[in-house]
Amino acid sequence: xxxxxxxxxxxxxxxxxxxxxxxxxxxxxxxxxxxxxxxxxxxxxxxxxxxxxxxxxxxxxxxxxxxxxxxxxxxxxxxxxxxxxxxxxxxxxxxxxxxxxxxxxxxxxxxxxxxxxxxxxxxxxxxxxxxxxxxxxxxxxxxxxxxxxxxxxxxxxxxxxxxxxxxxxxxxxxxxxxxxxxxxxxxxxxxxxxxxxxxxxxxxxxxxxxxxxxxxxxxxxxxxxxxxxxxxxxxxxxxxxxxxxxxxxxxxxxxxxxxxxxxxxxxxxxxxxxxxxxxxxxxxxxxxxxxxxxxxxxxxxxxxxxxxxxxxxxxxxxxxxxxxxxxxx
Amino acid sequence: xxxxxxxxxxxxxxxxxxxxxxxxxxxxxxxxxxxxxxxxxxxxxxxxxxxxxxxxxxxxxxxxxxxxxxxxxxxxxxxxxxxxxxxxxxxxxxxxxxxxxxxxxxxxxxxxxxxxxxxxxxxxxxxxxxxxxxxxxxxxxxxxxxxxxxxxxxxxxxxxxxxxxxxxxxxxxxxxxxxxxxxxxxxxxxxxxxxxxxxxxxxxxxxxxxxxxxxxxxxxxxxxxxxxxxxxxxxxxxxxxxxxxxxxxxxxxxxxxxxxxxxxxxxxxxxxxxxxxxxxxxx
Numbered sequence: 001x002x003x004x005x006x007x008x009x010x011x012x013x014x015x016x017x018x019x020x021x022x023x024x025x026x027x028x029x030x031x032x033x034x035x036x037x038x039x040x041x042x043x044x045x046x047x048x049x050x051x052x053x054x055x056x057x058x059x060x061x062x063x064x065x066x067x068x069x070x071x072x073x074x075x076x077x078x079x080x081x082x083x084x085x086x087x088x089x090x091x092x093x094x095x096x097x098x099x100x101x102x103x104x105x106x107x108x109x110x111x112x113x114x115x116x117x118x119x120x121x122x123x124x125x126x127x128x129x130x131x132x133x134x135x136x137x138x139x140x141x142x143x144x145x146x147x148x149x150x151x152x153x154x155x156x157x158x159x160x161x162x163x164x165x166x167x168x169x170x171x172x173x174x175x176x177x178x179x180x181x182x183x184x185x186x187x188x189x190x191x192x193x194x195x196x197x198x199x200x201x202x203x204x205x206x207x208x209x210x211x212x213x214x215x216x217x218x219x220x221x222x223x224x225x226x227x228x229x230x231x232x233x234x235x236x237x238x239x240x241x242x243x244x245x246x247x248x249x250x251x252x253x254x255x256x257x258x259x260x261x262x263x264x265x266x267x268x269x270x271x272x273x274x275x276x277x278x279x280x281x282x283x284x285x286x287x288x289x290x291x292x293x294x295x296x297x298x299x300x301x302x303x304x305x306x307x308x309x310x311x312x313x314x315x316x317x318x319x320x321x322x323x324x325x326x327x328x329x
Numbered sequence: 330x331x332x333x334x335x336x337x338x339x340x341x342x343x344x345x346x347x348x349x350x351x352x353x354x355x356x357x358x359x360x361x362x363x364x365x366x367x368x369x370x371x372x373x374x375x376x377x378x379x380x381x382x383x384x385x386x387x388x389x390x391x392x393x394x395x396x397x398x399x400x401x402x403x404x405x406x407x408x409x410x411x412x413x414x415x416x417x418x419x420x421x422x423x424x425x426x427x428x429x430x431x432x433x434x435x436x437x438x439x440x441x442x443x444x445x446x447x448x449x450x451x452x453x454x455x456x457x458x459x460x461x462x463x464x465x466x467x468x469x470x471x472x473x474x475x476x477x478x479x480x481x482x483x484x485x486x487x488x489x490x491x492x493x494x495x496x497x498x499x500x501x502x503x504x505x506x507x508x509x510x511x512x513x514x515x516x517x518x519x520x521x522x523x524x525x526x527x528x529x530x531x532x533x534x535x536x537x538x539x540x541x542x543x544x545x546x547x548x549x550x551x552x553x554x555x556x557x558x559x560x561x562x563x564x565x566x567x568x569x570x571x572x573x574x575x576x577x578x579x580x581x582x583x584x585x586x587x588x589x590x591x592x593x594x595x596x597x598x599x600x601x602x603x604x605x606x607x608x609x610x611x612x
Binding site: 052054074075077078082084086087088089090091092093097101102104105106107 | 354357358360361365368369372373438439440441442443444445446447448449450
């Protein structure tokens with residue numbers, strides 16, 4: 001018997017002529033935290049919506065908990081927990097009432113709910129707020145309540161679509177503490193999408209998706225090993241000239257960035273002394289103003305496999321979407 | 330030592346209600362959705378009171394304002410008595426069509442997604458909403474009815490009120506299905522309010538609530554016949570006036586037999602509920 005809790009084969013989703021997802025295949029193993037990483041519009045939400053049976057696939061197959069999303073949607077729904085990008089709570093009801101309604105909709109018996117509701121409220125530290133109207137909750141509290149709600153019916157997989165979108169950094173890291181702790185306590189599989197690189201580091205495995213295709217899939221460590229080189233960031237009084245010299249002398253590709261030059265070398269710690277020595281005794285070398293070394297991050301991996309910087313793009317598009325949303329009001 | 334790493338729940342731990350039949354699950358879903366809607370109304374009492382004011386003002390001001398001018402011209406009865414069944418139908422219509430806006434709100438605030446993603450069949454969601462709307466509208470119609478003896482200076486026996494309940498509910502079913510379906514189709518609150526004005530006023534004016542549907546121009550006669558509210562106002566008036574009028578006088582206002590009215594209301598309800606389920610299936 002396979003330990004795959006999600007199996008996706010050649011999944012395609014088309015809107016007219018436009019293919020939002022172009023035949024992706026992957027497996028998620030039971031118990032792992034699986035991350036879908038990509039810029040806005042890459043096909044993350046489309047994929048998660050298909051797995052949760054909110055969207056119909058155009059072709060291919062997807063099994064969730066062994067149930068086919070196309071033919072057994074009610075069984076898929078009953079066995080998963082869902083946390084949407086935007087809040088989906090009833091603001092006019094209390095936290096407890098929101099959970100009670102959720103439990104009933106998911107067919108959880110009342111005897112079970114009486115025990116389970118205080119339990120999940122406790123897990124997300126909302127016990128003291130159980131009888132308050134949700135409308136008065138902060139963004140972070142609402143998110144926590146949604147996580148509690150997603151877990152209420154003992155799902156085997158918890159799906160989170162951009163769980164920390166729009167939250168401040170401190171709340172974001174708290175939400176992650178909850179997700180990781182609950183995953184441990186409840187022993188469930190977590191499938192999430194994000195466009196934050198630092199969040200993706202919390203995953204067991206990551207699929208990088210771009211333009212509807214998976215361009216890389218592995219553990220964060222293995223992905224970082226793909227760009228096994230250290231990254232040197234250098235600033236001089238003549239970066240143009242410095243770039244030419246480095247490319248000529250060391251045979252590495254140099255990128256020009258806002259904060260100086262970036263290039264990759266195999267062993268940065270040994271490279272720097274050597275580099276400084278060779279650079280300062282050259283006849284017409286620019287003067288070094290600043291030099292730093294760092295280990296590769298997922299940002300670098302993303303840049304490498306897609307050729308684009310996720311942070312810039314993510315930020316730009318979100319801003320654009322907010323503007324569009326404002327204008328359409 | 331078979332110590333398992335972070336024990337994963339086996340399938341038996343999942344609270345999938347395998348013992349419940351599909352019908353039991355559907356009824357549970359229906360009850361949950363219905364109860365949530367009523368809880369909302371209960372929490373929002375100012376809205377409940379506010380929605381009563383409009384029909385009561387109509388009855389009080391239009392009834393008293395037009396009564397001297399109309400005199401005994403309509404079947405020899407006081408105008409206030411003539412229009413009170415129309416006002417009851419109006420409060421049912423306004424309340425239930427306006428209830429459709431809750432679907433727009435649920436979409437706006439995201440809760441619609443929670444319901445649509447739940448393992449509950451869509452027809453259950455549509456029916457739950459419609460039944461909740463009908464319950465609210467019927468209740469409101471009955472509350473307005475309580476003011477009738479006082480505002481329309483007429484007597485109402487308990488048996489008449491009881492007889493009216495099924496008719497109010499049947500009419501509510503028709504108008505709530507209409508409201509809920511439109512709420513699911515129309516995505517903005519502003520557009521919904523415009524639609525209310527464009528659709529609800531003609532439905533109301535053509536239903537015979539304000540004037541007898543006799544000797545009308547042909548176009549108006551045709552429109553009034555395809556107006557579902559006509560078949561609601563007619564039986565409510567025939568039953569509501571039994572206490573004040575003899576049966577031959579009632580025939581002056583009667584448009585159809587009560588049996589035919591019930592049949593037509595059922596046909597409209599069936600069509601609109603089917604439409605509503607179709608729309609929810611596509612959400």
